[in-house]
Amino acid sequence: MKILIKNGRVIxxxxxxxxxxxxxxxxxxxxxxxxxxxxxxxxxxxATGKIVLPGLVDMxxxxxEPGREDKETIESATRAALKGxxxxxxxxxxxxxxxxTPENIRLLKKIIQGSALANVFVTGTITKARKGExxxxxxxxxxxxxxxxxxxxxxxxxxxxxxxxxxxxxEAQLLLxxxxxxxxxxxxxxxxxxxxxxxxxxxxxxxxxxxxxVERDIELAQKAGTKIHIAHxxxxxxxxxxxxxxxxxxxxxxxxxxxxxSLTEDAVLGYDTNFKMNPPLRTREDxxxxxxxxxxxxxxxxxxxxxxxxxxxxxxxxxxxxxGVVGLETELAASITQLLHSGLLNWGELIEKLSLNPSRIxxxxxxxxxxxxxxxxxxxxxxxxxxxxxxxxxxxxKNCAFLGQRLKGMVEYTICQGQIAYEASSHQGAGQIV
Amino acid sequence: MxxxxxxxLGLEELSREEIEFILQTAESFKEVTTREIKKVPALRGKTVxxxxxxxxxxxxxxxxxxxxxxSADVINIAAESSSVRKGETLIDTGRNIExxxxxxxxxxxxxxxAAAMLARHVKASVVNAGDGWHEHPTQALLDIFTLKEKLGGxxxxxxxxxxxxAHSRVARSNIWGLVKLGAKVTVCAPKILIPPAIEExxxxxxxxxxxxxxxxxxxxxxxMQFERxxxxxxxxxxxxxxxxxxxxxxxxxxxxxxxxxxPGPINRGxxxxxxxxxxxxxxxxxxxxxxxxxxMAVLFLVSQxxxxxxxxxxx
Numbered sequence: 001m002k003i004l005i006k007n008g009r010v011i012x013x014x015x016x017x018x019x020x021x022x023x024x025x026x027x028x029x030x031x032x033x034x035x036x037x038x039x040x041x042x043x044x045x046x047a048t049g050k051i052v053l054p055g056l057v058d059m060x061x062x063x064x065e066p067g068r069e070d071k072e073t074i075e076s077a078t079r080a081a082l083k084g085x086x087x088x089x090x091x092x093x094x095x096x097x098x099x100x101t102p103e104n105i106r107l108l109k110k111i112i113q114g115s116a117l118a119n120v121f122v123t124g125t126i127t128k129a130r131k132g133e134x135x136x137x138x139x140x141x142x143x144x145x146x147x148x149x150x151x152x153x154x155x156x157x158x159x160x161x162x163x164x165x166x167x168x169x170x171e172a173q174l175l176l177x178x179x180x181x182x183x184x185x186x187x188x189x190x191x192x193x194x195x196x197x198x199x200x201x202x203x204x205x206x207x208x209x210x211x212x213x214v215e216r217d218i219e220l221a222q223k224a225g226t227k228i229h230i231a232h233x234x235x236x237x238x239x240x241x242x243x244x245x246x247x248x249x250x251x252x253x254x255x256x257x258x259x260x261x262s263l264t265e266d267a268v269l270g271y272d273t274n275f276k277m278n279p280p281l282r283t284r285e286d287x288x289x290x291x292x293x294x295x296x297x298x299x300x301x302x303x304x305x306x307x308x309x310x311x312x313x314x315x316x317x318x319x320x321x322x323x324g325v326v327g328l329e330t331e332l333a334a335s336i337t338q339l340l341h342s343g344l345l346n347w348g349e350l351i352e353k354l355s356l357n358p359s360r361i362x363x364x365x366x367x368x369x370x371x372x373x374x375x376x377x378x379x380x381x382x383x384x385x386x387x388x389x390x391x392x393x394x395x396x397x398k399n400c401a402f403l404g405q406r407l408k409g410m411v412e413y414t415i416c417q418g419q420i421a422y423e424a425s426s427h428q429g430a431g432q433i434v
Numbered sequence: 435m436x437x438x439x440x441x442x443l444g445l446e447e448l449s450r451e452e453i454e455f456i457l458q459t460a461e462s463f464k465e466v467t468t469r470e471i472k473k474v475p476a477l478r479g480k481t482v483x484x485x486x487x488x489x490x491x492x493x494x495x496x497x498x499x500x501x502x503x504x505s506a507d508v509i510n511i512a513a514e515s516s517s518v519r520k521g522e523t524l525i526d527t528g529r530n531i532e533x534x535x536x537x538x539x540x541x542x543x544x545x546x547x548a549a550a551m552l553a554r555h556v557k558a559s560v561v562n563a564g565d566g567w568h569e570h571p572t573q574a575l576l577d578i579f580t581l582k583e584k585l586g587g588x589x590x591x592x593x594x595x596x597x598x599x600a601h602s603r604v605a606r607s608n609i610w611g612l613v614k615l616g617a618k619v620t621v622c623a624p625k626i627l628i629p630p631a632i633e634e635x636x637x638x639x640x641x642x643x644x645x646x647x648x649x650x651x652x653x654x655x656x657x658m659q660f661e662r663x664x665x666x667x668x669x670x671x672x673x674x675x676x677x678x679x680x681x682x683x684x685x686x687x688x689x690x691x692x693x694x695x696x697p698g699p700i701n702r703g704x705x706x707x708x709x710x711x712x713x714x715x716x717x718x719x720x721x722x723x724x725x726x727x728x729x730m731a732v733l734f735l736v737s738q739x740x741x742x743x744x745x746x747x748x749x
Contacts, residue, residue, distance in 0.1 A: 195631035199446065201546035201567030201603060204630065271547030316523055317545035319566075 001042050002026045003420065008047025008379060010034065012054060012369040013348040014356045023052065025375040028418030033371055043420065045413060047379050053351045055087025055376035055416065056332060057366050059177075059255060059358040060152075060231055060303035062324070063120070065111060067096025072308040072396045077328065078117040080306075080395040082422040084329040085411040087376035088119040088359075088366045092152045093130075100125040100136045105144040118416050119376065121364060126151045126165045126176065132158060135165055138172045147362055150177035152231065155213050157183070163220045170226035175362065177229045178217040180238070181279070185209030190319050192280040196265040202319060205280050211237035218245045218252050227251035229361055232305050234260045234279035236289035243298035253361045254293075255301035258327060258334035259401045261290045267401070273314045273321035274401050277307070294353060295344050301358040304331040308397030325401045329393055334402060336382065336409030375418040384410040437735040440743055441553040441560040444569035445610040453611055456731050457579055463734070464727035466503065476734050477506035481536040485527070486563070487513040487543045492698055492722065493563050493573070497540045500729035509536070524548060528556045537737060541565075546603075559736040567601050573697050574607030576728040578615065580721050581652055584693055589616035592689075594646040595637075596622045596678060597656030597705055598668075600629040604697045608654060609637050622646040623678065626667055643678050647688035654695040655680050658705050671704050681707040685715060693717055 003025040010033070011018045021034040024041070058081065064072040074091075081089055091108070093099030099108060105124060112120045124141035128134045130151040138149060149169060155178065156162040169176040186209035191197050193204025214230055218241065221228035233239060233256045245252045259277065264284050267275040275281055293299040307324025314321050327334075335354060339345045345353070359367030369377055388402045414422035435455050445453065466474055482501040484494050494510065501508045511531070522530075524543070531539060538559040541549055546566030553560040564570040582588055593612050599605045599621045612619050613636035620638045621628065628639055640646050647653060658674060669677065680694060694706075694715040702708045711718060 193630055195634045198629040198631055199606075199635065201565070201569070201606060271550050312523075315525060317543075317551065318547045319545055 001419065003415065003418070004037060004039065004041035004044045005047050005052060005379065006044060008050050008052035010052040010369065011347045011351060013352045014054070014368040015370055017369070018348060023369070023377070025415065025418050028374055030369060030371055030373050030375045033369060045379065049381075050412060051347065051380045051382050052369075053347075053378050053380060054355045054367050054369050055378050055414065056085050056354045057358040057362070057364070058086045058089040058304050058306070058328065058331065059301060059362060060257070061089040061091055061306045061328065062094065062308065063091045064095065064308055066107065071310055073115065074111055074120065075115040075117065076394065076396045077306065077308070078120065080326070080328040080393065081118045082414045082416060083394045083411065085332045085378040085380065085414055086118065086328055087378070087414060087416045088121065088364070089328075090121045090123060090148065090362060093123045093125045093150065094153045098125050098130050099123060099141075099146070100128045100130070102137070102140045102144040105141060105146055109145055117421060119366070121147050121362065123148045123150055123177070125149060126156055127161070130154045132156045132161065135161065135168065138165075138168045138174060142172050142174050146174070147364065148175040148177050148229070150179060150231070152177065152179045155179050155181045155183070159216065159220065162217065163224055166221050166224035166226050166228065170224055175227065175229055176221075177231050178213070179231055180210050180213035180217055182209045182213045185212065189280070190276060191268050192265045192282050194265070194283065196268060200268065200271065200318075205278070207235040207237055207282065207286070210235055210279050211241055214238045215241050218242070218250060221252065222250050227253070230254040232257050232260070232279060232303070233290065233293070233299060235282050235286045239289045239293035239298050243293065243296065246298065253300045253357075254298070255303045255358070256290050256294065256299050257303055257305045258331050258338065259325060261287055261294065262334055262338045263287070263401060271318045273316070273318055274325060274399050274403060276318065276321055276323055277305070277325050277401070278323040291339070291344055294339065300353065300361060302331065302335055302353045303358065304328050306395075308395055309399050310397060314399045325399050326393065326395045326397050327400070328395065330388055330400060330402045330407065332380070332411065333386070333407035333409045337407045340382075341408055375415055377415050378411055379413040381410045381412055383408060386410050437739050438742075440736055440740040441549075442571055442732050442736055443549045443553060443560065443562045445571045445574055445607045445614070446569065448614070450614045453575070453578070453614055456575055456728070456735065457582065459731035459735060460575070460579055460724075460727040463730040464724065466730070467723075467726055473503050473505055475505045477501065477504035477737055480506045480538065480737055482506045482508050482538045482540060482733060483531050483536050484508065484510045484563075485531065485539055485541045486511065487541070488564070490542050490563070493542060496722070496725040497561075497563060497729050497733075500726050501733055503726065504730055504733060506538075506733070524552060525555045528552045532556045532558050537740070538733060559740045561732055561736060564603050566603065567606070568603050569607045570603040571607050572725070572729055572732055573604050574611045575732070576721055576725040577608055577654060577695055577697070578611050579724045579728055580695065580717050581693065583724070584717060585651060588612065591617040591651045592620065592649050593617050594620045594622055594650040594653045595656065596643060596646065596653055596680070598627045598659050598662070599623050599632065599656070600627045601659055601662050602656050604654075604656060606635070609635050613637070620646050620650065624669055644684060644687060647684060647692065650689055650692055652693040652695060653680065654697070655706050656697065657699065657701055675704055679703075679705055679707060680710050682709050682713070685710060691715075695721060698722070
């Protein structure tokens with residue numbers, strides 16, 4: 001299959017490229033880029049007025065399979081990913097069973113092989129069953145194909161164990177991703193601790209529960225002489241701690257999610273559980289700090305923290321409802337709306353956060369458009385507005401924090417491994433997975 | 435003024451005018467309760483369901499009497515005996531109750547926000563009879579009604595609320611209501627029982643009970659909920675009584691004529707001394723009486739509003 005993309009504005013910060021040109025794809029590979037190409041192709045796509053970008057690399061996704069296929073499957077999640085312009089994603093290991101043995105990872109990779117519609121990379125856990133008690137066999141987990149370890153959803157409470165984990169991660173040359181949360185401080189809370197938790201009569205999750213653990217984990221990584229990645233940063237203090245550590249030359253990277261730079265805790269005032277996530281939505285001041293952190297480079301990447309839950313787990317009393325929101329289908333548009341159209345980031349900077357930087361952090365050969373590379377790219381209408389609607393979501397779960405919002409920026413085509421994997425229909429509507 | 439809300443979920447969302455309108459309506463219903471025949475046909479043919487997920491006698495009975503005095507039929511559902519135990523969700527329970535063609539659901543629930551959630555899913559009126567730590571609007575309304583009756587008005591009054599503010603829906607509803615009506619509210623408790631940023635709701639914070647009482651026209655004494663002390667962090671009962679308990683001795687140094695309120699049930703010798711609870715400053719039993727008038731007013735108003743909404747739907 002030969003695909004020719006004509007006249008798009010091709011933006012690839014990894015190659016310092018931003019110009020209108022053509023791309024030729026054949027046998028899954030980018031054959032030619034940035035010359036006027038006049039050849040006959042099986043499929044020619046007119047990208048005039050559109051932006052051509054490397055496909056998104058989402059480094060924080062809960063696929064739920066194996067174990068909770070009622071929430072999401074690898075197939076449904078990757079379908080949602082393609083619709084959102086995500087061509088590569090990193091699967092979190094808190095499945096049932098958790099990815100804490102080479103056997104479990106092997107099983108997961110088998111399912112991926114059979115049903116994934118996009119590139120799926122896998123992680124293993126730091127400790128067995130994510131209990132924070134006993135380390136997993138990190139080397140074997142790596143050998144089985146995991147590209148990072150994390151106990152996501154939990155932090156490793158024991159300082160000694162965390163230090164040991166970092167040392168072993170260094171030995172194995174594996175990235176450790178920290179879910180920074182001291183549960184003693186988050187105190188079974190449901191929303192950010194402050195005026196909103198007071199008004200709602202809900203237990204609050206303090207910012208300290210996050211930033212104290214960010215600080216500790218960075219210190220431990222420094223002690224172990226290795227790098228560390230901080231997931232889903234939500235508050236000002238964490239941004240400051242990470243910025244300071246970077247200044248000192250410590251190898252720390254961090255990501256945040258669209259809800260943390262788009263929404264404040266005020267969203268929770270109606271007890272809508274689609275605004276319940278962990279860490280929780282914070283204050284206006286924190287949202288501002290996250291935006292500034294993205295602009296300054298303190299925060300390297302944007303991930304979705306896609307966390308599907310069934311209606312039964314969300315349409316209940318706020319305190320009882322599960323934490324988390326789906327985000328694969330909205331992360332690009334939310335980022336374009338909030339960060340690009342506001343003038344905070346330009347296209348190059350934006351796609352760095354969404355694609356190039358996460359690829360570099362994970363050490364994978366993605367996030368670039370270059371001759372000879374696997375063709376993972378998207379074609380986007382930058383100004384096209386669309387309404388986020390439950391019924392149009394491809395994910396099995398509909399717990400999206402952006403429901404009812406109009407977002408700017410629409411994926412027209414997603415090309416994954418050289419194939420047109422998603423195509424928005426010419427009419428208004430859901431689009432087709434090809 | 436016309437009442438437009440089909441539900442009463444809290445005082446936070448009400449305007450001053452709306453609160454005053456309920457109080458006004460309650461005044462005329464209070465008159466009814468002094469008659470020989472204490473019943474009016476205002477809700478004849480309507481059905482009120484008391485759906486109580488937490489044990490409660492006084493609030494449930496107060497709503498029941500209020501509904502009966504309005505000639506409504508009343509059904510009481512206690513969570514212990516219902517299918518909630520079998521795992522039914524609140525929304526399903528609500529929809530099933532509604533399928534019985536009832537008009538008003540009065541709900542007490544241990545989860546904050548439960549009333550709002552139920553109201554979103556049923557067409558019947560929902561009256562919040564206490565949701566978690568969030569709000570208990572009819573309690574605050576009857577407190578305010580009693581205060582107004584005793585002191586003539588609310589504007590400019592100094593009112594202290596003493597006790598476990600953090601876990602109190604009564605405190606939250608009282609703060610919203612009193613502040614909207616122009617009172618100055620002080621909350622007084624040990625630090626651990628003051629929720630964060632409560633000042634932003636318009637309340638002043640003090641930890642000194644004598645200082646609070648000195649300026650207060652009224653003090654609302656909350657029940658200490660020792661059963662909520664999961665982390666064993668609350669002051670011990672005796673210690674609490676010494677530091678925050680309302681005693682005769684403390685009242686002698688307080689503002690003259692200070693009114694003592696309590697939402698009940700009272701813990702004698704813990705947050706309030708017996709001789710104060712039964713003493714001349716106490717209006718505790720009058721609060722209970724006024725509760726009926728307030729709840730009659732609320733049931734009447736939400737039912738009327740819902741009638742209007744239904745008519746608009748069919749127009």
